[in-house]
Amino acid sequence: MSFYRDLRDVLQGPRFRRLFAVRLVSQFADGFYQAGLAGYVFFSPEQHTTAGQVAAAFAALLLPFSVVGPFAGVFIDRWSRRQVLVWSTLAKAALAAATAALVWAGADGAGFLMAALALLGLNRFLLAALSAALPHVVPHAKLMMANAVTPSCGTAAAFAGAGAAAGLRLLGGDGATGTALVLLGAATAMAAAAPIALTLGRAELGPDLAEQPAAVRAALGRIAGGLADGARHIWSRRPARYGLATIAAHRLGYGVMTLMTLLLYNNTFTAGGVAGFAGFSVALGASAAGFLAGAVATPWATARVSTDTWIAALLGAGCAALLVFGLPFSPALFPVAAFALGVVSQGVKVSVDTLVQRHVDDAYRGRVFSVYDMLFNAVFVAGAGVAAVAVPPAGTGAAAVVALAAGYGLVACLWAARARAVRGGGAAVAADQG
Secondary structure, X not given: OXXXXXXXXXXXXXXXXXXXXXXXXXXXXXXXXXHHHXXXXXXXXXXXXXXXXXXXXXXXXXXXXXXXXXXXXXXXXXXXXXXXXXXHHHHHHHHHHHHHHHHHHOOOOHHHHHHHHHHHHHHHHHHHHHHHHHHHOOOHHHHHHHHHHHHHHHHHHHHHHHHHHHHHHHHHOOOHHHHHHHHHHHHHHHHHHHHHHXXXXXXXXOOOOOOOHHHHHHHHXXXXXXXXXXXXXXXXXXXXXXXXXXXXXXXXXXXXXXXXHHXXXXXXXXXXXXXXXXXXXXXXXXXXHHHHHHHHXXXXXXXXXXXXXXHHHHHHHHHHHHHHHHOOOOOOOHXXXXXXXXXXXXXXXXXXXXXXXXXXXXXXXXXXXXXXXXXXXXXXXXXXXXXXXXXXXXXXXXXXXXXXXXXXXXXXXXXXXXXXXHHHOHXXXXXXXX
């Protein structure tokens, strides 16, 4: 009930309502577009999706968040944020319409992926501008509740957009015409956010635009230097270094398994199309349930055993799940593997987040987590790229599953050894802080 009460409170402000409407319409359109893009690239029958195509699609979907994200804030602190909202929504609409035209014309190669990449990169500016503008439309006393409710509502709008796209695709069919219709619908929704943004004043969302372009170049240099400082600080703090190395190893494996799952549901478990999308959705839902279970179980577990021991147990369970539920390549067992890996993924991430927060200096924490966020997506894409080479088009890569299980087992043993060393005495604990 608190969520709805907080939302009702902040909606009393007319300027907040306008900015909130821009967010809802924009994220609805994002969900619409991403569902259309994913359905076409991964599950459209005429695509005959290869591992390389799937890996390229993951790169288009995720790399903008890794590459553009750290630098977006520099520009939204220099440009009119109202104008960022207007022009980014219009540019996204134009790019979405371009991808629709390319799909309809059958030109779905490099140009198609580059247009999608540019659109998703622009989205970082839009989302960052929405967040930065919020203090200008909400009283200070209500800012906390506004920050709590707006991302949740935006996510719900994105899911609604994805559902609307699925319905429109059923009407338009599985072919290129149906996909083009979905992408054009997304373009229309994106464009609709611009006139809403125009109801706010040009300077109403900030910032102070007095600084010169030279200041922008200096700020960009400081960001690059700050990321390097964060990476050096991580390296100097052993628990944080081990934690991020573990996240990197896990996300690499998770990227391999995600691509493998897409190939299995598209080319082996089903004939692709709607059936493939439905089967993959079941596995995705199982993974999401695992994420929730991992998030709930981790605080309970780490209150009873050390974080090192819990990470070792999770990775050991991941090794076993891959061999028992993944290796048979059974459509009945694969969702179980997806659930188990979801538990491992979220449990390890929550644990590593805590390690990093505990063992890095507060003055470096923002830069460290910028490095962390970039690593999180980039290594996942790298895993998809590895799978594109190592996994056959059918998705039945037994050698890849065994190699991943061995990797999970090895890292689990390293964490178990570390837990024993920490329990062994004060010297180990002292070294642990280095």
